Amino acid sequence: MTDDARSRIDSTVKASDVVLFMKGTPLFPQCGFSSRAVAILEHLGVEYASVDVLQDQGIRQGIKEYSDWPTIPQLYVKGEFVGGSDIMMEMYESGELSQLLQDQGVTPAQ
Amino acid sequence: MPMAAEEIETMIKAAIPDAEIEITDLAGDGDHYAARVVSESFRGLPRVRQHQRVYAALEGRMGGVLHALQLTTAIPN
Numbered sequence: 001m002t003d004d005a006r007s008r009i010d011s012t013v014k015a016s017d018v019v020l021f022m023k024g025t026p027l028f029p030q031c032g033f034s035s036r037a038v039a040i041l042e043h044l045g046v047e048y049a050s051v052d053v054l055q056d057q058g059i060r061q062g063i064k065e066y067s068d069w070p071t072i073p074q075l076y077v078k079g080e081f082v083g084g085s086d087i088m089m090e091m092y093e094s095g096e097l098s099q100l101l102q103d104q105g106v107t108p109a110q
Numbered sequence: 111m112p113m114a115a116e117e118i119e120t121m122i123k124a125a126i127p128d129a130e131i132e133i134t135d136l137a138g139d140g141d142h143y144a145a146r147v148v149s150e151s152f153r154g155l156p157r158v159r160q161h162q163r164v165y166a167a168l169e170g171r172m173g174g175v176l177h178a179l180q181l182t183t184a185i186p187n
Binding site for chain 2: 033064069070071081082084086090091
């Protein structure tokens with residue numbers, strides 16, 4: 001990963017409480033897994049920033065190394081890596097994800 | 111190049127010998143799988159670390175030749 005990609009990822013995950021690295025955009029996800037991740041965040045009603053890795057090869061490759069995680073999407077909460085779409089789904093279904101967001105002081109957008 | 115279910119199972123088993131592995135070919139195309147991996151060695155590990163161990167077992171194929179592997183990990187009851 002380039003230093004440039006690392007520092008951009010670093011500032012991105014710290015700039016917003018909830019950040020989703022995905023393929024495409026929340027309105028037009030380009031992959032089923034990214035689409036599922038968006039659906040979960042929409043259900044939880046939290047505000048989140050999204051990064052379309054298809055628009056940026058540096059981030060697309062860099063984020064895999066940064067998180068030590070081979071696939072997209074990837075969810076960050078308060079600068080910490082939470083997981084990909086399978087973990088998001090499991091945590092959503094068990095209530096852990098809303099608990100985590102609540103514990104981190106991330107409340108649903110009114 | 112897709113990967114055979116047996117190959118996925120063999121690689122996971124090599125890295126996590128006590129694992130019970132169930133693999134489902136979701137689309138019948140040899141490219142979209144679901145895997146459930148149950149291992150005592152996951153005990154005490156956060157879920158992200160459990161998944162990372164399975165990905166490590168696949169030695170870089172995940173996200174490359176293997177596009178879709180819906181992964182569930184668990185500890186034996």
